[in-house]
Amino acid sequence: MIETDVLVVGAGPAGLATAIALRRKAADGRKPRVVVLDKGRSPGSHVLSGAIIDPSGFKGLLTDEEVAKMPVEAHVVKESFRSIMLPKLSVKIPWVPPMMSSKTFPVASLTKVTQYLAQIAAREGAEVYTGYAVTDLVEKDGRIVGAKTGEKGLDKNGRRKSNYLPSEEIRAKATVLAEGGCGILTERLIAEKGLQGVRSQTYAVGIKELIEVPAGTQTAGEVMHTFGYPADFTTYGGGFTYHVSETQVMVGYAYALDYRRPEIDPFRLFRRFKATAAVQRHIKGGKTVAYGAKVIPEGGFYSAPKPYYPGCLIVGDGAGLLDSLRIKGVHIALQSGVCAAEAILADDLASYETRLHATSGWREMKRVRNVRAPFSIAMPFGVMAAGLAWATFGRIPWFRLPGLGESDAAELEELKPGRLEREAANDVPSGPAMPDRLTDVFMSGTIHEEDQPCHLKIKDPARCEECERRFGSPCTRFCPAEVYRRDEGRLQIDFSNCLHCKTCRIKCPCGNIDWTFPQGGDGPRYTRM
Amino acid sequence: MHVVVCMKQVPDTTNVRINPETNTLMREGVESIINPFDEYAPEEALRLKDSCGARVTVVTMGPPQAAVVIREALARGADDGALVSSRAFGGADTLATSYTLSMAIRKLCGGKTPDLVLFGKQAIDGDTAQVGPGVSEFLEVPLVTYVKSLEVAADGAYRVTTVMDDGEQVVEGRFPAVMTVLKEAAVPRFAPLAGWMAAAKAKIEVLDEKAVDADPIRIGLKGSPTKVVTIFPPPVKGGGEKIDARGDGEKGAKAIAAFLQKKGLVK
Structure with missing residues (x-):
């Protein structure tokens, strides 16, 4: 011992x-x-x-x-907040509360x-x-x-x-x-x-890529935060582009896991986010070189x-x-x-x-204790709560604002016919800065010894079949690493792809996935995330 | 019995890219790792420690941070180790490296040669597979390469199976010997946490050119006749044809058959 x-x-x-x-x-x-x-x-x-x-x-x-010697290549020199309405339509928020500002802060790989x-x-x-x-x-x-x-x-x-x-x-x-x-x-x-x-606790899954862009096209330290599209009005979702150096930009998208529609695929939303004009401006001519995902406790x-x-x-x-x-x-x-x-x-x-x-x-x-809950009712409520929290130093409201539901997993509606096809039709074409999911997983460097017990344990396989009928196996979509897939009428688990993000543990509508530890040393190998 | 294992720290080449304009390595964000082929030699040595009480000494040549290679081997159960490190060794090719390592091994063994010196089959950065054989020349000790399995008899004779292009070969002999070991030889053990804790505290001997009594003109860049004229990435292979037959195995099989027929590989 x-x-x-x-x-x-x-x-x-x-x-x-x-x-x-x-x-x-x-x-x-x-x-x-x-x-x-x-x-x-x-x-x-x-x-x-x-x-x-x-x-x-x-x-x-x-x-x-x-602090001065920290491996940081840039500090925030230019910051903007954008509301994205449609793929080609976004507006810059003309004024944001000073408490939201991160001017001069280091922007870096954690x-x-x-x-x-x-x-x-x-x-x-x-x-x-x-x-x-x-x-x-x-x-x-x-x-x-x-x-x-x-x-x-x-x-x-x-x-x-x-x-x-x-x-x-x-x-x-x-x-x-x-x-x-x-x-x-x-x-x-x-x-x-x-x-x-x-x-x-309520979580969001954060999905991120590091994209290399040609020198001379971007400014180190320029950062953009977005909210709105492709999230709908009732889900807390937002993205960012952070230029950590002249040639490297971090592009990320966080999507709250209390979403209700089982056809939702956060990775595809991330792709649609990257395809918006607001983001394209920042990744033009770029190539994705690293990838990762992690849940964010945002309650x-x-x-x-x-x-x-x-x-x-x-x-x-x-x-x-x-x-x-x-x-x-x-x-x-x-x-x-x-x-x-x-x-x-x-x-x-x-x-x-x-x-x-x-x-x-x-x-x-x-x-800001009351900011998160109203966002799950509708985005404008959340924005109002944020404004109020700022203006009154958090004094109003003094009581706890209600949110919807108390657990992320229990939120799913049943899958409606045609929804999956509609989501698939919305997907955007792939390219150097728009890799498909498995290419991204490769770039996370994740690796697991194959000859070991699967660390993602299904508690009751029969519940997976019921889930397939009711929700269309949402794990095959919410997993940002394509660990879960339906094959020959049953659920296959490619645990070696796992990024240890924990989305499945949180979002499985049946609470049927037990996340246990794989062999120590396995998992993603982030070097620049 | 005394076994010396030589290991090397290399850049994790799965992450190395070559800048197409300058043809230089882009090492940003690239970790240093133990040469994967060098994981098996220490395991073979540790098995000899388990079975016949061999003393296991680990040697690596490289910059100061390469000491971690030795610590990891100590954590797994090696007895001692030395880091061969000096600015004067910089730029060594396989000849100068072999010379330097052989001098270091002699030094560590009090001027004698150990019973067995083990190497991995090659390093993933240069892929030359020359340093093991080079050391055997300098130590004037017989060499066996591509060892798949090693048995030692009670009287000190060894019997090894080596892998050749067209089959396997069984070699019997008596120590001393230099061997290069294949992946098939042994599954490396994990270091227990308690082992790491002890290894982290261990003081690691550093040998420079004076400590190994090296001839100054035979080490580093000066002792290296190899000149790298140019580095270039191999031509990118075009992606193969992708047949997506998920959910329809018959269609997939037919597509593969048609493809092979078109190539004239099947009738």
Whole structure:
């Protein structure tokens, strides 16, 4: 058994901030042993975000010199917000509240920033190990006392191969869950211990490509945020184009998973978004070179779970720490890591929540707490709520605005005849900056050992057949990696394509998909996401 | 028994692209990985450690960050390792590399040659498959290439199966030997977390040109007669004909048959 002072599960920004702050803020001679584990092959390989980073998160964590040396090629120099109505029709919003502005903020690949944070953590003496999935928490007498890593070297029938590696147990005085959006251990803990927020979490799936464009055609640091088309009026959806350098543009589209029509295919919406005139202007002559997808916990303030259980703290996306108006969470994730470290060093884990609530990130979340819910009724309500939250510093409305439904999966209507064909007819032609889904999956670098148990477990195959009749197997559309397909009258699961985005776990209308951990080190290999 | 395993860190060539205008490698966002063919040699060595208590030493030549190759091998169970690294080694071709590695191996073995030196069959960046054979020449030790399986008898004799273009060959001999190992030899084991924790703390010996007593004119660019005149990507192959017969196997089979007939491959 391995013993450590602090075990951090997940080497993303929140987990690494926790590790860095733990080592930096502890007095010399009393520095705790910090072990950070991640299921990705290397730090950042499972990290994906826009990302325009609100630099307030670096305060109290990194030195000015470290912030200056961050792998960032551009800062926001020109920012616009656009409402897209039709493929060729969009209008620029003439004025936006200053709190929405991200002028001068770094615009970068969060994968690269994470790699950089991992270097700093290692330099500070934290131990970062990648390729190890943490698959179970260990509880003793009502307290989390550590965790277990996943086995490796099982064949597809679950039998041990010649290279079988058993699970290892790590005991820790404090365990920090930094798994990111819809983390499996985090979700399990929240459900088992009743840590849910006022409202359950609501997610969007974010799909993103890195497109290389010819030199001299675009401006580094120019960013555009969009809402509207191709989302309908009742679904929260928006996109962005971020020029992270003169020749590289991040293009992303987020679509809320509380959508109701089963024929919806977020990847196709992403393609239609890219085909709009508003986006085409930014990717002209370009070629897609990288791809990825991840769910975003966008419920905000009311959906944030209680982030504390004896022996255990939840930081970052797993704790629902996201400003649901700006869809920004990296800075709050970093702040939560610092708060967790302070609580651990003060030997008072329970104080984490009060420390977190004193951060600027949490205050922002509170201010925009009523923005997300009205968007699920209709977009104009959401826009009004956003305006109101800004104008009154979040004082009005003072009560919790209702949204529709309490769970993303329960929202689906039955599939109406002809709808699938209509969606397919709306698809746009492929091209260098418009790859098909499997080409995109290839560019994510995702890879899984084929001879291992399928990590996407169907709880009851009979329910899949009922789902096919009622909803037309929406998993074959909502998965951005084409993991699910109907073949010869049954559901086939190509788990090797999986991007670990967790959309299926959230959106399967029958709650029939159990997302378990594949062998550590498997999954996407993002290098520039 | 002492086994020395030579490994190399290479750019992950699945991500390497060549700039069509300058014909240079575009390494942006390209990770360094252990040469995939070098995963099998240490496993073969570790099996000898398990079966006959061999001492396993890992050697790699490269920049300081290549030390991670050694750490990974230590995490999996190797006993010790050394990084052969110096600016003076920069630009080495396969001849200079073979010379340098052989000097380093001698140094690590107190001037003697080890019982067995293992290599992967080739590296995925240069694909020359020359360094293993080169080291065997410099060490003046017999060479066996493309080893698929290795058995060691109690009296120290070995029996290996090697793969040739037209079949397999069984070779028997006595150590010392240099061997290059194929993928088929062994499925590499995973490093346990506890192993990584120990390996991360291990101090790794760095050998420079003085430490290995290398002749200055035989190392690095100076010791490399190979000159790279030009690098160019191979011509892009046109995509094949795609037959989409999902849901209609018969139609697909007929289309394939018609295609083969057109090519004159079947009647």
